[in-house]
Amino acid sequence: NAGVTQTPKFRILKIGQSMTLQCTQDMNHNYMYWYRQDPGMGLKLIYYSVGAGITDKGEVPNGYNVSRSTTEDFPLRLELAAPSQTSVYFCASSYRVTTGELFFGEGSRLTVL
């Protein structure tokens, strides 16, 4: 009963490095999301996907890229890490795109130095 699984849980990057945050869900949800959480700012949507092969920008997409080759996986890529990308990243999925429960992973804490 894994739900939404994110890896890694923690990562330190140097400015300019690249990395991919992995997200996998086993609930057969078509809809998946990436959020970032900053202190005192709540959660902000980076990218979302309504199904395999379909992705779209959220509120704060700059500096990130995503892909969705399968229903289960939705990786988030940071190409040129900047200190402003220091944050906690959450992947989520839902069974419908209108409204309904978002199921979140446990988060990935990224520090860019």
Add this chain to the structure above:
Amino acid sequence: QQQVKQSPQSLIVQKGGISIINCAYENTAFDYFPWYQQFPGKGPALLIAIRPDVSEKKEGRFTISFNKSAKQFSLHIMDSQPGDSATYFCAATYNNNDMRFGAGTRLTVKP
């Protein structure tokens, strides 16, 4: 632009007391208002949600009060317990692709 404003930022309540967290929204197109609970080191989890066609929804010790004309809604936690200590986020949306979260309230319930 903060479309959902949440207060207070932090809240300390004695065990058995009532915790109240308030949120205000701007977009009248929003038609779904969930509250998420987050424990340290974990992702947020849905606690309770309401749609604007009702003024109140209760689930156990948790109640959402909704005031459509004022564009405000609040979470009440009755008989607050130390296990309720967490960060609470209100949110508003008309679809999951554009869910706007409040800044969060860190609740501490003292034994």
